[in-house]
Each structure stands twice: as structure tokens, then as C-alpha cells.
Amino acid sequence: MPTIVPYTYEKKEEKPLFFTSLVKGMKILVATEKPFAKKAVGGIREILTEAGYEVALLEKYTDRPQLLDAVSDADAVIIRSDKITAEVMAAAPNLKIVVRAGAGYDNVDIAEAKRRGIVVMNTPGQNSNAVAELALCMMIYMSRNQFTPGTGSEIQGKTLAIHAYGNVGRLVGRKGHAMGMKVIAYDPFISDAQVFAADGVEKVDSVEELYSRADFLSLHIPATPQTVKSIGYDLLKSMPKGATLVNTARKEVIDEEGLVRALTEREDLKYITDIAPDAAAELSEKFGKRFFATPKKMGAETAEANINAGLAAARQIVDYFVNGNTKFQVNK
Ligand code: NAD
Numbered sequence: 356m357p358t359i360v361p362y363t364y365e366k367k368e369e370k371p372l373f374f375t376s377l378v379k380g381m382k383i384l385v386a387t388e389k390p391f392a393k394k395a396v397g398g399i400r401e402i403l404t405e406a407g408y409e410v411a412l413l414e415k416y417t418d419r420p421q422l423l424d425a426v427s428d429a430d431a432v433i434i435r436s437d438k439i440t441a442e443v444m445a446a447a448p449n450l451k452i453v454v455r456a457g458a459g460y461d462n463v464d465i466a467e468a469k470r471r472g473i474v475v476m477n478t479p480g481q482n483s484n485a486v487a488e489l490a491l492c493m494m495i496y497m498s499r500n501q502f503t504p505g506t507g508s509e510i511q512g513k514t515l516a517i518h519a520y521g522n523v524g525r526l527v528g529r530k531g532h533a534m535g536m537k538v539i540a541y542d543p544f545i546s547d548a549q550v551f552a553a554d555g556v557e558k559v560d561s562v563e564e565l566y567s568r569a570d571f572l573s574l575h576i577p578a579t580p581q582t583v584k585s586i587g588y589d590l591l592k593s594m595p596k597g598a599t600l601v602n603t604a605r606k607e608v609i610d611e612e613g614l615v616r617a618l619t620e621r622e623d624l625k626y627i628t629d630i631a632p633d634a635a636a637e638l639s640e641k642f643g644k645r646f647f648a649t650p651k652k653m654g655a656e657t658a659e660a661n662i663n664a665g666l667a668a669a670r671q672i673v674d675y676f677v678n679g680n681t682k683f684q685v686n687k
């Protein structure tokens with residue numbers, strides 16, 4: 356078996372089984388337009404079949420009706436970036452739980468799920484290392500002129516500013532620190548300064564300060580109604596000379612008009628992203644080597660992250676059905 360970040364749960368034998376009467380014949384659908392690595396699928400199947408469930412696999416589906424058909428008799432669904440909308444839930448009368456194997460869950464209509472009594476979970480932290488490694492790699496890629504000939508620069512000694520100090524942000528902070536960067540971070544939801552200090556990271560108290568000091572700004576905020584389009588002209592314009600914005604979070608958090616304006620006015624600014632912007636063609640044409648987008652989101656695309664997140668999703672489903680564990684529920 357591959358090494359995985361341990362997800363632990365205890366079977367409490369004395370406790371009555373949560374959904375005992377439902378376990379037999381329950382169907383768990385793995386619906387992934389972009390499939391898991393084969394090893395991950397094997398591990399998911401093993402966990403679920405050992406627990407007594409039937410497993411169905413829908414991979415690389417190309418149209419909506421395929422998904423609607425596959426969910427029609429599913430009790431639980433494991434997804435990746437697949438969209439679980441009100442329409443999908445309406446087509447799934449038995450659905451009790453959706454687990455997004457990954458961190459962001461903006462692809463699931465969680466309000467509709469709550470209305471229908473469907474539990475939605477994510478698997479926080481399971482793919483964070485993969486994303487953090489990519490963020491560091493992106494900084495170096497831009498510092499070395501996208502690997503084209505010419506003199507580049509080093510990241511050691513530069514200020515790495517981390518916007519949101521969650522699972523990914525922390526790993527980026529630690530790795531940046533280990534590479535000799537001066538690391539600062541902003542996260543208004545973490546009041547304990549020790550969380551930052553333990554990683555050798557300086558906590559800053561405003562987003563304005565964070566951007567104004569960033570040689571590299573690594574973005575790790577989730578896409579929420581509060582954060583959508585929140586990174587725009589004013590913040591970008593305030594960044595130091597030669598600064599690079601690194602986005603491994605979500606495209607929706609960027610105000611693209613503001614981004615184009617800032618890159619136009621400031622010929623020293625750079626933008627690299629793992630999530631192609633809507634204005635990707637315009638950005639490529641106007642800003643050449645100051646802009647780069649990965650061809651397809653690849654932050655979590657490592658075998659290790661696939662396996663960690665996929666197996667955690669399967670275990671969380673078993674733990675929910677057997678013990679009623681809702682620790683990772685995001686729509687309570
Ligand atoms: P996380 O939930 O562990 O951390 C998110 C952090 O954001 C939390 O610490 C929270 O306090 C903070 N936050 C929330 N709103 C904020 C705000 N308005 N201002 C500042 N901080 C705020 O999530 P994570 O695992 O670190 O992932 C971060 C984001 O990265 C995810 O939301 C997801 O969108 C994205 N992601 C992308 C990939 C990829 O393939 N590129 C993979 C995993 C995650």
C-alpha cells in the first residue's frame with residue numbers, strides 16, 4: 356500500500372451503528388471527469404468494498420446526462436472538481452453524502468445540499484503538499500524567466516507574503532522559510548500569533564501591508580462571496596518593484612480587469628497561475644513572459660495527493676455511515 360497522510364478513526368464497537376440498516380447494498384459512486392490515479396481508485400474500491408458497499412465508477416464523462424444517470428441510485432458520491440448542482444441532487448433521490456476529494460468545495464451547491472439534508476465534506480490537507488510544492492516551483496520558474504536564456508534571480512532573501520495561512524499556506528510558509536526567504540503572512544481568522552511564529556513567519560495585520568511588502572505573493576484564500584474579485588488593481592499596484600503574484604487558489608478571487616490594468620501600468624509586475632484566467636489569451640498576448648498559466652489545473656495532480664485525498668474520502672464515507680462522524684462536514 357502507498358504511504359498516506361494518516362486519517363484516523365476509531366470504530367466504537369459498543370456504539371449502535373449509525374446507518375446499520377442501510378449499509379447492505381448501498382452504492383457509492385466515484386464520479387470524476389478528471390480521474391484519480393489508478394492506485395487511488397484501487398484503494399478507494401478496497402476500503403468501500405471491505406465495508407460492504409457497492410462501488411460504481413464514472414470517469415472521463417463528457418456530458419451531464421451521464422452524471423445524472425450515474426447518481427440516480429447512489430447513496431454517496433466521491434468527486435474531484437466535478438460540479439454537484441441542484442440538478443444533480445434532484446436526480447439522486449438516495450444521496451446522503453458528497454465528499455469532495457480535495458480542499459475547495461465551491462463546485463458543490465452546499466446550500467441546496469443542506470436544504471435536502473445531504474452532508475457535504477471535503478478532505479482538508481490531503482493534497483496541500485502538492486499545491487505548496489507547485490507554488491514554490493512557480494516562484495522559481497518566474498525568477499528564471501520561464502526557463503528561457505538570460506539572467507534570472509534567486510528567491511533566497513526575498514520576501515514571500517502568504518495570503519491565507521491554512522493548510523496550503525502553512526506548507527508554503529515553511530518551505531519558503533527553509534529556502535531562505537523572509538516569510539510574512541496574513542489570515543484574519545487565525546488570531547494565535549504562535550501559529551505563525553512556530554514556522555518562523557511574521558504575522559501581519561492588514562492585507563494592504565501584506566501586498567506592499569511582497570516580492571512574491573502566494574495566494575491561498577478560498578473562493579467565497581467575500582473573496583471573489585477581491586484581489587484587484589489597488590493591491591497589485593502597491594506591490595514592490597519586480598513583484599510576482601502566484602495563484603494556486605482560484606481564478607475567481609482575482610479581479611481580472613484590475614489585474615490587466617496593474618500589469619499594463621507596471622511593466623515590472625508578473626503573474627503566474629495554476630487556474631487559467633478568463634482573460635488568458637489577452638494576458639499572454641499583452642504581457643508575454645510576465646504571465647504564465649498552467650495548461651490545466653495541476654496543483655493537486657500528483658500521485659501522492661490523489662491517493663491521500665481519494666482514500667481519505669472513502670474512509671470519511673465509511674466513518675460517516677458507521678459512526679456518524681461529521682468532522683469534515685462543510686455544510687453544517
Ligand atoms: P484551508 O481551508 O486549509 O485554508 C484556507 C485559509 O483561508 C484559512 O486559514 C482561512 O482562515 C483563510 N481565509 C478565508 N477567508 C479569508 C480571507 N477573506 N482573507 C484571508 N484569509 C482567509 O484551504 P487550503 O487547503 O489551504 O486551500 C486554499 C485554497 O487553495 C483552497 O480554497 C482551494 O481553492 C485552493 N486549492 C487549489 C488546488 C489546486 O489544484 N491548485 C488544490 C487545493 C486547494
